[in-house]
Amino acid sequence: MNGKDIIAKLKAAGWVLDRVHGSHYIMAKDGKAVPVPVHGKRDVSAGVAAAIARQTGVQLK
DSSP states (O other), X not given: OBHXXXXXXXXXXXXXXXXXXXXXXXXXXXXXXXXXXXXXXXXXXXXXXXXXXXXXXXXXX
């Protein structure tokens, strides 16, 4: 799963794009901000995907 796929799932769950800092998209909701790395079509590592899922509460798989 690449960064764009993760961003699409987060947007569907109500997260919005707050800002972009380099290759990291900062998604925000309810005062929380979570960075999502976007490196083209390269997949995000399993550990990073798990951390994003844990921080956001969104099931990514």
